[in-house]
Amino acid sequence: MVHMKLFAGIDLGGTNIKSGLLSRDGKILIEKSVPSEVNAGVDHVLDRMADCVKDSLREAGEGAMIEGVGVGVAGLVEFERGILLEAPNLPGWQRIEVKAELQKRLGMNVVVENDANAAALGEYAYGAGQGATEMLMITLGTGVGGGLILNGKVYHGSIGAAGEFGHMTIQYDGPICCCGRRGCVEAFVGKMGILRNVQEKLKSGRPSLLRIIDVSKRTPKDVSAAAERNDQVALEVLAETGTYLGIGIGNVANLLNIQRVVVGGGVAGAHDFFLESTRESLQKAALRTAADEVEVVKALLGENAGMIGAAYLAMTEQ
Numbered sequence: 114m115v116h117m118k119l120f121a122g123i124d125l126g127g128t129n130i131k132s133g134l135l136s137r138d139g140k141i142l143i144e145k146s147v148p149s150e151v152n153a154g155v156d157h158v159l160d161r162m163a164d165c166v167k168d169s170l171r172e173a174g175e176g177a178m179i180e181g182v183g184v185g186v187a188g189l190v191e192f193e194r195g196i197l198l199e200a201p202n203l204p205g206w207q208r209i210e211v212k213a214e215l216q217k218r219l220g221m222n223v224v225v226e227n228d229a230n231a232a233a234l235g236e237y238a239y240g241a242g243q244g245a246t247e248m249l250m251i252t253l254g255t256g257v258g259g260g261l262i263l264n265g266k267v268y269h270g271s272i273g274a275a276g277e278f279g280h281m282t283i284q285y286d287g288p289i290c291c292c293g294r295r296g297c298v299e300a301f302v303g304k305m306g307i308l309r310n311v312q313e314k315l316k317s318g319r320p321s322l323l324r325i326i327d328v329s330k331r332t333p334k335d336v337s338a339a340a341e342r343n344d345q346v347a348l349e350v351l352a353e354t355g356t357y358l359g360i361g362i363g364n365v366a367n368l369l370n371i372q373r374v375v376v377g378g379g380v381a382g383a384h385d386f387f388l389e390s391t392r393e394s395l396q397k398a399a400l401r402t403a404a405d406e407v408e409v410v411k412a413l414l415g416e417n418a419g420m421i422g423a424a425y426l427a428m429t430e431q
């Protein structure tokens with residue numbers, strides 16, 4: 114019988130567990146998504162994660178073998194021991210030995226990584242980051258996630274807290290961020306930042322399609338939909354979002370001389386309206402040599418980046 118060597122990737126979020134079985138060349142053979150059911154407790158969620166892997170292996174058929182399991186999880190991870198130290202979106206998950214618990218349930222080698230870092234690895238290995246050894250992944254959504262690849266590896270920092278691009282200060286007296294500090298990148302380019310900018314522009318009485326939508330119901334998606342219809346307020350807001358993003362990227366470029374920045378996440382659907390201004394402001398914010406080196410590109414793997422990156426981690430960290 115021919116043995117098919119596969120790698121499992123799991124992306125554990127507050128809402129869903131996404132999992133997949135991948136071949137070494139990054140092809141997804143089996144894909145699953147089930148509700149995380151975090152309110153039922155840590156053990157329940159760990160059981161569900163293990164079941165995803167077992168079910169997938171069964172579905173892959175005779176001859177399929179899982180060589181390793183990678184997990185991406187939204188929270189602060191102690192990488193070496195695979196312990197989730199804290200996770201704001203997973204109630205009760207503090208100092209959870211994810212690696213040990215899953216190894217016990219599966220009898221397979223398990224590696225655990227922060228989800229933004231896993232997404233960065235996914236894009237690096239099989240997506241928009243291919244060929245760049247120094248790369249920053251930025252995920253734009255409600256929050257702004259970051260994952261840093263240096264010399265082809267995730268850079269964890271001293272306790273695993275590196276790569277928090279969203280909480281770099283770009284204006285010391287700027288708007289309040291969800292982290293409680295002022296003027297973070299996220300306070301400008303996260304969901305709340307974008308919507309606050311819309312509201313400020315509408316105050317001056319300018320016409321805009323966005324007026325039709327109640328302020329409490331507006332989303333960044335509405336802003337990009339309005340931009341597609343050539344709404345000037347929406348176009349300006351997205352261009353300014355790009356400008357702030359570029360300042361953050363410029364600072365990273367100065368410090369680390371990165372080659373590529375991969376921008377993904379929900380808001381990134383509006384790429385066409387902000388990446389140009391991102392590139393322009395990056396040129397202003399970074400020193401010439403560092404600025405000229407950086408390419409800013411759209412992510413390619415969408416919502417699967419974390420799961421794919423987790424599987425890649427399992428291939429490379431055996």
Ligand SMILES: [Zn+2]
Binds near residue numbers: 290291292294
């Ligand atoms: Zn912040």
